Amino acid sequence: MEDFWGLAVQLLHVWMFVVFFLIMLPAMFGLSLGVTGVYIQVLVHILEWATLRIQRGRQQQPSVPVPLPNGIIEHAGGSMEEEMGRLRSGSLAEGKFCLSDVFYFYKKGVESIVDDQVTQRFSSEELNSWNLLTRTNQNFRYISLRLTVIWGLGVFVRYSVLFPLRITLATIGLSWLVIGTILVGFLPESSVKNWLSELVHLTCYRICARGLSATIVYHNRENKPQKGGICVANHTTPIDVVILSNDGCYAMVGQIHGGLMGVLQRSMVRACPHVWFERSEMKDRHAVASRLRAHVAAKTKLPILIFPEGTCVNNTSVMMFKKGSFEIGGTIYPVTIKYDARFGDAFWNSSKYNMVSYLLRMMTSWAIVVNVWYLPPMTRQDGEDAAQFANRVKSAIAHQGGLLDLAWDGGLKRGKVKDSFKEEQQKQYSSIITVGNII
Amino acid sequence: AVGPKGIFRVIERSEQWSVGELEPEDFGAIRELSMNPIGDRIISAFFSPGKETVDFASFVRILAHFHPTETSRSRDGVQPEPANSRTRKLKFAFQLYDQDRDGKISREELLQVLRTMLEMQVTEEQLQSIAERAIQEADLDQDDAISFDEFRKVRGVDLIRDQIDNWEY
Numbered sequence: 001m002e003d004f005w006g007l008a009v010q011l012l013h014v015w016m017f018v019v020f021f022l023i024m025l026p027a028m029f030g031l032s033l034g035v036t037g038v039y040i041q042v043l044v045h046i047l048e049w050a051t052l053r054i055q056r057g058r059q060q061q062p063s064v065p066v067p068l069p070n071g072i073i074e075h076a077g078g079s080m081e082e083e084m085g086r087l088r089s090g091s092l093a094e095g096k097f098c099l100s101d102v103f104y105f106y107k108k109g110v111e112s113i114v115d116d117q118v119t120q121r122f123s124s125e126e127l128n129s130w131n132l133l134t135r136t137n138q139n140f141r142y143i144s145l146r147l148t149v150i151w152g153l154g155v156f157v158r159y160s161v162l163f164p165l166r167i168t169l170a171t172i173g174l175s176w177l178v179i180g181t182i183l184v185g186f187l188p189e190s191s192v193k194n195w196l197s198e199l200v201h202l203t204c205y206r207i208c209a210r211g212l213s214a215t216i217v218y219h220n221r222e223n224k225p226q227k228g229g230i231c232v233a234n235h236t237t238p239i240d241v242v243i244l245s246n247d248g249c250y251a252m253v254g255q256i257h258g259g260l261m262g263v264l265q266r267s268m269v270r271a272c273p274h275v276w277f278e279r280s281e282m283k284d285r286h287a288v289a290s291r292l293r294a295h296v297a298a299k300t301k302l303p304i305l306i307f308p309e310g311t312c313v314n315n316t317s318v319m320m321f322k323k324g325s326f327e328i329g330g331t332i333y334p335v336t337i338k339y340d341a342r343f344g345d346a347f348w349n350s351s352k353y354n355m356v357s358y359l360l361r362m363m364t365s366w367a368i369v370v371n372v373w374y375l376p377p378m379t380r381q382d383g384e385d386a387a388q389f390a391n392r393v394k395s396a397i398a399h400q401g402g403l404l405d406l407a408w409d410g411g412l413k414r415g416k417v418k419d420s421f422k423e424e425q426q427k428q429y430s431s432i433i434t435v436g437n438i439i
Numbered sequence: 440a441v442g443p444k445g446i447f448r449v450i451e452r453s454e455q456w457s458v459g460e461l462e463p464e465d466f467g468a469i470r471e472l473s474m475n476p477i478g479d480r481i482i483s484a485f486f487s488p489g490k491e492t493v494d495f496a497s498f499v500r501i502l503a504h505f506h507p508t509e510t511s512r513s514r515d516g517v518q519p520e521p522a523n524s525r526t527r528k529l530k531f532a533f534q535l536y537d538q539d540r541d542g543k544i545s546r547e548e549l550l551q552v553l554r555t556m557l558e559m560q561v562t563e564e565q566l567q568s569i570a571e572r573a574i575q576e577a578d579l580d581q582d583d584a585i586s587f588d589e590f591r592k593v594r595g596v597d598l599i600r601d602q603i604d605n606w607e608y
Binding site: 097098099100101102103105106108109110112113408421422423424425426427429430433 | 466469470471472473474475476477478481502531532535536552553556557558559560561569572573577585590593595596
């Protein structure tokens with residue numbers, strides 16, 4: 001029995017040694033031993049091999065349907081005019097009502113019951129090829145023994161080797177963040193305090209990133225957000241915060257939560273001026289705006305980090321940006337975050353998973369591979385109102401990341417459509433059938 | 440096409456809306472449908488007259504109307520019409536107009552559909568004249584209403600008949 005304990009203690013020592021020297025120390029200095037890099041390379045090779053096997057298997061089993069990139073309906077595409085023109089086959093007089101016009105709306109209506117553009121964005125992206133994780137398994141048919149063996153090995157490695165490592169790192173990272181920021185909070189306001197607070201934040205976020213096996217590539221770092229500016233990014237998961245904070249310090253904006261999150265938030269705000277709101281304050285848009293404005297006006301404060309979509313979207317598209325963040329003034333620094341879905345699905349589907357199960361899923365994926373692009377700063381131009389400015393920024397972000405630029409409001413996840421949309425459709429139709437003003 | 444994967448998706452979506460039976464309000468979760476002028480009519484097409492809920496099996500059966508039409512016939516010769524034949528699709532559209540299911544589109548029913556498609560974009564007089572002309576053109580037996588057979592022969596609808604085969608979901 002005592003031998004067992006002796007052995008266990010020794011193993012624990014080795015474990016802590018590995019964790020400390022090989023992971024934490026380098027994290028503090030922003031260095032990397034390159035282990036994750038090698039791991040990703042190996043993974044890519046395995047996944048490519050798996051893809052080939054599955055494709056070969058598909059050819060032999062033609063009943064397996066091939067996934068379409070944007071939902072399950074093959075659209076011919078086109079505006080209302082084009083599609084109606086096609087339905088009318090061009091042989092009917094323009095500008096006349098016909099009993100067959102109803103077919104256009106009827107077809108569109110039924111299509112939207114089967115699959116629509118908005119609901120799609122709130123479930124995880126479907127992969128072109130299975131990536132050996134059961135959770136992304138939409139269409140699995142047994143293809144070959146080798147594939148199944150590799151999958152089994154993958155499960156073993158992920159759950160018994162990677163997962164404990166990641167949990168350790170995440171716990172260390174978060175507790176150090178709390179302790180570190182509390183300690184720094186005791187210092188008087190000075191440049192030393194700011195420097196120390198930055199160091200603490202950066203180190204702990206880097207450790208957390210290792211805790212998710214995150215590989216982040218930053219592009220165009222010369223456009224990094226400066227003090228006194230507002231950083232704006234597309235939102236896929238709460239982990240976005242960790243990803244961005246690995247490269248710089250931001251002032252976060254958000255609601256104060258209870259529990260563990262609350263402890264974290266309260267300690268962080270001692271060390272550096274984040275902007276946390278009480279729940280009641282969040283409803284008052286003017287109070288929120290004025291606090292943010294004051295923060296931005298003091299040009300020495302850290303750039304504010306805002307996610308204007310207001311909700312998590314599945315990283316295939318960018319939804320409507322709420323214009324509130326764009327009314328504050330100051331320079332906007334847009335950032336695009338794109339996750340590589342082959343290694344793990346980063347989207348947080350809050351209706352399906354709560355925070356804890358989401359994090360557990362993250363920690364048992366292969367890895368998180370992210371590309372972050374810093375876009376050149378933008379300011380509101382004369383004659384442009386906040387909504388137009390917001391759309392301009394949104395297009396830039398979507399374009400950079402290869403995401404679909406949708407005009408739909410992310411809030412539709414929970415709410416209803418405004419009547420003005422229906423009126424739009426009616427307007428379009430009436431202009432088709434009243435061509436030449438003769439009815 | 441709605442193969443196994445499509446059904447999986449449909450199940451997932453109806454789970455998003457409610458458990459067990461679907462109600463008309465559940466379809467409100469589909470934003471593009473709320474925006475469609477005849478959205479309400481399409482929704483009510485899924486519910487039998489008088490019933491307020493539809494169970495999953497009936498829902499899928501109705502959706503099956505929209506599976507691409509099989510163009511090949513079996514060698515048996517006489518067969519009951521498959522659910523996804525063109526006629527069924529046309530009949531579905533006909534019933535969008537004919538809400539009281541009496542087999543004819545009356546002037547009033549036509550006006551109602553026109554109203555939902557155009558609402559505030561045209562005046563009442565304009566609506567009346569559109570409806571008048573449409574009935575005059577389609578009504579072959581002069582009974583001031585459009586039956587299903589007259590509907591099929593309307594120029595435009597007969598052209599759609601050929602395209603309907605290719606509607607893929």
